[in-house]
Amino acid sequence: MKRHLLSAADLDLGDATLILDTTTQIDAALAGREVKKLPTLRGRTVVNLFFEDSTRTRISFELAAKRLSADVINFAAKGSSVSKGESLKDTALTLEAMGADAIVCRHSASGAPHRLAEWVQGSVINAGDGTHEHPTQALLDAYTIRRRLGRLDGVRVTIVGDVLHSRVARSNVVLLDTLGAQVTLVAPPTLLPVGVGSWPVEVSYDLDAVLAKADVVMMLRVQQERMNASYFPSVREYSRRYGLDARRMALLPEDAIVMHPGPMNRGMEIAAEVADSVRSTIVEQVSNGLSVRMAVLYLLLGGDSK
Amino acid sequence: MSSSAWLIRGVRPYGEDAVDLLLRDGAIAEIGTRLQADDAEVLDAGGLIALPGLVDLHTHLREPGREDAETVQTGSRAAALGGYTAVHAMANTDPVADTAGVVEQVWRLGREAGLVDVAPVGAVTVGLAGAHLAELGAMADSPARVRVFSDDGFCVADPALMRRALEYVKAFDGVIAQHAEEPRLTQGAQMHEGELSARLGLAGWPSVAEEAIIARDVLLAAHVGSRLHVCHVSTRGSVDIVGRAKADGVAVTCEVTPHHLLLTDECVTGYDPLFKVNPPLRTAEDVEALRTGLANGTIDAIATDHAPHAMEDKECEWAMARPGMLGLEQALSVAVEAMIETGLLDWRELADRMSVRPARIGQLDGHGQPIEVGRPANLVLLDPDVRRVVNGADLASRARNTPYAQRELPARVVATFLRGRPTVLDAKAQL
Numbered sequence: 001m002k003r004h005l006l007s008a009a010d011l012d013l014g015d016a017t018l019i020l021d022t023t024t025q026i027d028a029a030l031a032g033r034e035v036k037k038l039p040t041l042r043g044r045t046v047v048n049l050f051f052e053d054s055t056r057t058r059i060s061f062e063l064a065a066k067r068l069s070a071d072v073i074n075f076a077a078k079g080s081s082v083s084k085g086e087s088l089k090d091t092a093l094t095l096e097a098m099g100a101d102a103i104v105c106r107h108s109a110s111g112a113p114h115r116l117a118e119w120v121q122g123s124v125i126n127a128g129d130g131t132h133e134h135p136t137q138a139l140l141d142a143y144t145i146r147r148r149l150g151r152l153d154g155v156r157v158t159i160v161g162d163v164l165h166s167r168v169a170r171s172n173v174v175l176l177d178t179l180g181a182q183v184t185l186v187a188p189p190t191l192l193p194v195g196v197g198s199w200p201v202e203v204s205y206d207l208d209a210v211l212a213k214a215d216v217v218m219m220l221r222v223q224q225e226r227m228n229a230s231y232f233p234s235v236r237e238y239s240r241r242y243g244l245d246a247r248r249m250a251l252l253p254e255d256a257i258v259m260h261p262g263p264m265n266r267g268m269e270i271a272a273e274v275a276d277s278v279r280s281t282i283v284e285q286v287s288n289g290l291s292v293r294m295a296v297l298y299l300l301l302g303g304d305s306k
Numbered sequence: 307m308s309s310s311a312w313l314i315r316g317v318r319p320y321g322e323d324a325v326d327l328l329l330r331d332g333a334i335a336e337i338g339t340r341l342q343a344d345d346a347e348v349l350d351a352g353g354l355i356a357l358p359g360l361v362d363l364h365t366h367l368r369e370p371g372r373e374d375a376e377t378v379q380t381g382s383r384a385a386a387l388g389g390y391t392a393v394h395a396m397a398n399t400d401p402v403a404d405t406a407g408v409v410e411q412v413w414r415l416g417r418e419a420g421l422v423d424v425a426p427v428g429a430v431t432v433g434l435a436g437a438h439l440a441e442l443g444a445m446a447d448s449p450a451r452v453r454v455f456s457d458d459g460f461c462v463a464d465p466a467l468m469r470r471a472l473e474y475v476k477a478f479d480g481v482i483a484q485h486a487e488e489p490r491l492t493q494g495a496q497m498h499e500g501e502l503s504a505r506l507g508l509a510g511w512p513s514v515a516e517e518a519i520i521a522r523d524v525l526l527a528a529h530v531g532s533r534l535h536v537c538h539v540s541t542r543g544s545v546d547i548v549g550r551a552k553a554d555g556v557a558v559t560c561e562v563t564p565h566h567l568l569l570t571d572e573c574v575t576g577y578d579p580l581f582k583v584n585p586p587l588r589t590a591e592d593v594e595a596l597r598t599g600l601a602n603g604t605i606d607a608i609a610t611d612h613a614p615h616a617m618e619d620k621e622c623e624w625a626m627a628r629p630g631m632l633g634l635e636q637a638l639s640v641a642v643e644a645m646i647e648t649g650l651l652d653w654r655e656l657a658d659r660m661s662v663r664p665a666r667i668g669q670l671d672g673h674g675q676p677i678e679v680g681r682p683a684n685l686v687l688l689d690p691d692v693r694r695v696v697n698g699a700d701l702a703s704r705a706r707n708t709p710y711a712q713r714e715l716p717a718r719v720v721a722t723f724l725r726g727r728p729t730v731l732d733a734k735a736q737l
Contacts, residue, residue, distance in 0.1 A: 089621050109623035110496075110507040111577025130625070132507030170507060194512070195504030 001299055004117045004124040008135045008174035016142070016178055022295040023143050023288070030067075030291075038294075040302045041070035047100040048074045049091070049116075050127070051107040056262060056286070057127050057137075061104045064293035068302070073100075088112060092119040101301055105129070123300040131165045136296060137261055138171035140289040142179055144281050145216055147288070148257050153180035158210050160186045160242055161220030161269055162231075164193050168261045169220060173199055184210050188242065190231045207242055211251040218259040219244055219269045235268055245271040249279065257281050311335075311346035312726065317356045317687060319677040321653035327356065329683040332725035337679055349731075351687055354720055357657045359391025359684035360638065361664040361673045363483070363561055364458070364537060364609035366630065367393075367424070369415060370408070371400025375705045376614035378415035378424060381634070383702040383737075384612070386421040386729040388634040389686035389719040392665065392673045393422050393612075397429040398459045404429035404440035406448040413450035421729045425668055428452040430471050430482060434460050439471060446478040453669040456483035458537055459584070461519055463489050468523060472532035481559075481667065483535040484523055486544070487585065491515035496625060498571040498586040506574065508624065511586045513541040520544050524551035524558050535667055536560035538611050540585040542595035549604040559667050561609035562596050564633050564640035565709055569593075573709070579620045579627030580709050583613070586629075600659060601650040607664040610637045614705030632708045635701055638688060639715035646690075647716060672725070683726035692718045702735060 001015045011019070030036045046065040050058050058074065065072045077091065088107075095103055102123045105113040110130030117124040128134040146152050157176055163169045163185050176183050177200040184202040185192065196203060204210050211217065222238065232238045244258065252258075258270075258279045266272045275282060314327040319337075328336040328343050336343075362385065368376040376384075378395070385393045395412050397403035403412060409426035416424020428445035432438045434457045445452040455475060462468045462484060471482050492515045497503050499510020520536055524547065527534035539545060539560045551558045565583060570590050573581040581587060599605040613630025620627050641660060645651040651659065665674025675681040696710040722730035729736055 087618060087622055107623065109625040112623045114577045115623060130507055131509070167507060170505070193504030194499050194510060195501035198501045199504070 003300070005135055005296060005300065006113050006117060006124065006126045007133050008138050008171040008178070010135070011175065011178060013178055016139070016175060019139055019292065019295050019299060020143050020146060022299060023291045026294050026298070027291050037067050037069060039069050040298055041065065041068040044070045044101040044301050045099055046070045046072050046102045046104065046297065047095050048072065049077065049095065049103050049105045050075070051077050051112070052128070054106050054128065057106060060286070060289045061127060061293050064290055065297055068294055068297055070297070088115060089119055092116050096120045096122070102297060125296060125300065128167050130167065132167050133171040134167040135171045135175070136289070136293055137168050138175040139296065140285055140292040141172055141218065141259060141261070142175055143292050144259065144285050144288050145257070148281060149215060149255070152176070155181045155215045156184070156213055157181050157216040157218060158184045158186055158214040159218045159220065160207060160244065162191045162222050162226060163187050163196070163220070164191045165223065165226065166220050172218065173201055184214070186210060186242065188232050188238070207248065208251065211248055212253065214252060215256050216259060217244060217252065217256065221261065221263065222265060222269050239268050243269050243271065244274050246273050249274050249277065252279070259285060261285070311343055312723070312728065313341060313343050313346040313348045314351045314356070314687070315348060317351035317354050319356045320657060321355045321690070324352070327677070329723060329726040332683055334677065334679055334681050334683050337677070349721065351721075353689065353691065354687045355653060355690055356677060357389070357653065357686050357688070358661040358674055358677060359686050359722060359724065360389045360660045361668065361670060362390050362393040362610050362612070362634065363454070363607055363664045363668055364611045365393040365395055365634065366398070366611070366613045367395045367412070368614055369399065370411065372616070375616045376703055378412065379419045380702060380704045381612070381614070382416065382419040382421040382424065383735045384634040386722050386724070386735055387702050387719060387733070388636070389638050389688060389722055390422050390634060391684040391686070391722065391724045392425060392670050394425045394427050394454055394668055396458045397427050397456060398434055402429050402433050403427065404432050404434070406441065406444040409445050409450040409452050410448045421735065422724065423670065423673070425454070425670060426450045426452055427458070427483065428455045430455045430457045430462050431467065436460060436463060436467065439467070439474065442475055442480065443478065446480060453478070453480050454483050454535070454667070455480055456485065456537065458483065458485045461485050461487040461489060463519070465522060465526065469526050469530060472527055472534065473530045476532055479669070481533045481535050483537050484519065485537050486516045486519035486523065488515040488518050491518070496582070497574050498588050500571065500589060502571050502574060506577070508574070513543055513588070516541055516585055517543040517547055520547050524548070524556050527558060528554070528556045533557045538563050538566065538585055538609065539596070539605065540566045540588050540592060542592050545595050545599035545604055549599065552604060559606040559663070561607040561664070562600055562605045563611045564608060564637045565631055566596055567593060567600070567608070567644040568640050569709060577624045579622065579624050580631065580707055582624060582627050582629045583631050584629035597644055597648070597650055600645065606659065606667065608637060608641055608660050609664065610634050614703050615707045616705060620707050630707070632701065632703055632705060634703070636696060636708065636710050636715060638686070638719060639717045640710070642690065642717040643715055683723050685723040686719055687721040689718045689720050690716070692716070694718060
């Protein structure tokens with residue numbers, strides 16, 4: 001494995017499989033234990049460097065590092081580094097001087113973790129950068145699919161929503177392709193990037209037409225700020241055309257699952273009865289996220305990757 | 307150091323047969339073989355090529371306002387080292403060059419530096435804000451004699467205002483140099499919109515945002531019978547539109563930057579803001595079209611868009627970095643690689659695109675003249691046979707944001723003469 005995890009493209013099939021298998025082992029090791037803690041990263045320091053609010057991802061990484069017995073520092077630099085006055089580089093050098101072994105970075109600017117990786121010795125883990133990628137989200141999604149369906153190769157995954165601005169979609173497209181899944185993107189044309197034609201995916205504008213052939217439906221969150229920027233006429237029209245409600249869920253094959261990275265807009269991209277149905281893996285994704293992040297930290301910091 | 311007469315031995319004007327050039331009293335006094343002049347300093351220029359001193363239509367000297375990035379003095383040094391004898395200093399300073407006072411200040415600073423002729427560009431609109439015309443006539447009548455007006459960095463997007471500007475400058479034979487960028491199509495734009503922007507998750511700057519403005523402006527220029535100059539064209543479509551307008555007889559000229567002739571959006575892959583520039587680096591297909599357009603004359607000039615930026619404005623996140631890159635010192639080398647070594651231009655044609663036509667567009671009478679007896683002795687002598695690796699720390703600019711660091715480029719400027727006086731000798735600036 002590479003030293004950093006900046007993009008899902010940093011993982012080849014071997015790396016990705018190793019992370020998923022390690023996650024399985026961690027889950028097995030912790031299953032039924034009262035003290036859910038492993039001594040693996042004792043004495044190592046993990047910094048959560050979050051320039052953007054993200055309670056879920058930050059808590060997940062924090063708990064993952066703590067369960068591996070690492071020392072965890074939460075460095076919440078709210079807003080941009082520029083508005084705060086200190087540059088990203090100075091922040092990086094400060095953390096470096098404190099001996100951070102891994103920096104988990106969330107930033108509103110695409111590519112910020114790439115810059116960080118040039119300035120520090122430790123491992124940089126991208127916890128979401130702008131509209132670029134969120135590789136651990138893709139890993140936990142892949143893990144969830146594999147646990148539910150037993151495989152990834154050949155699995156048909158339909159990703160629905162704001163692909164243009166979604167780091168979750170970008171990482172999933174890359175990782176699922178590496179793992180042999182077949183991805184279909186469904187969105188209004190305004191929310192697909194101009195260069196999507198070169199991606200290893202099928203593209204459709206018609207959600208009803210693709211549901212019968214989907215083993216997995218992954219709904220993306222529609223950000224509030226897109227709702228009044230003419231990407232679509234109204235929330236209701238978006239919901240009618242691209243929302244997953246009970247009627248649409250009934251079009252899915254019997255074993256198909258419904259995923260969402262959270263937080264959800266209930267009633268917009270996903271109806272409440274879908275989110276709470278037995279097909280939904282949404283809560284499971286959260287707990288799988290913890291295990292996957294433990295595996296990533298373990299492999300980047302402590303583990304023998306070979 | 308400087309003498310009133312210089313005898314340049316064995317130099318090849320335009321890469322043609324070797325001759326001696328005698329420079330005296332600011333002009334080319336004699337051209338011939340085995341010239342004698344006892345009072346002249348002698349420069350052995352065997353193997354070197356002589357071209358008319360280069361003229362840049364598009365330079366950011368940053369003074370007044372950002373003297374930490376560049377000053378008229380440091381920028382003039384960089385220009386002379388790059389073989390330039392005249393540069394047009396863009397108006398987006400702080401304060402903006404939108405009054406006679408500011409353009410005159412920049413012009414005087416240029417005279418004091420004395421290494422190149424600094425021709426200030428005046429802003430089209432007050433504060434570059436795109437709302438009201440600046441006092442264009444006052445700038446034209448000032449000692450700075452402004453003839454080129456531009457809101458560069460911003461587009462004069464309002465079509466009515468653009469029309470008025472095009473019309474108004476006819477009174478003193480000025481030209482509007484448009485930064486063609488439809489602002490509504492480029493909100494938050496970070497790089498060329500295409501396959502790579504989709505993958506990198508950076509907001510796209512679509513080619514159509516440039517082309518739509520150029521199409522509109524050539525129609526406006528034709529309608530009111532004015533001259534239009536288009537800054538830094540970067541797309542295949544832009545070349546097509548300008549080519550068609552020229553064929554229709556519209557008085558339009560345009561320029562291309564060295565970086566758009568060499569670099570592509572692939573450079574953005576590592577998110578290093580050294581490669582962030584506006585208009586953005588485009589695709590290999592665009593580079594090809596720009597080279598072809600420059601070769602066939604659709605594109606009139608190479609203009610550097612030399613844009614120095616302080617370290618902290620580049621050593622940061624991509625989205626927070628300022629757009630722009632250095633160009634003066636490497637422009638000729640890039641042109642040699644992109645146009646001479648590919649056989650697309652010969653030396654005489656390169657002189658046309660880097661000196662003759664830019665001087666004509668900017669109306670700098672003493673520049674862009676042929677190498678002939680009686681002409682002003684504005685010359686660059688270059689060694690076409692050396693190849694050098696660019697090192698940012700060696701550059702004369704105060705800033706270090708060169709996109710060519712560690713890249714090997716051909717050719718080197720050995721000497722530059724401004725009205726018969728060496729501003730560069732032995733590849734070193736003469737202060």
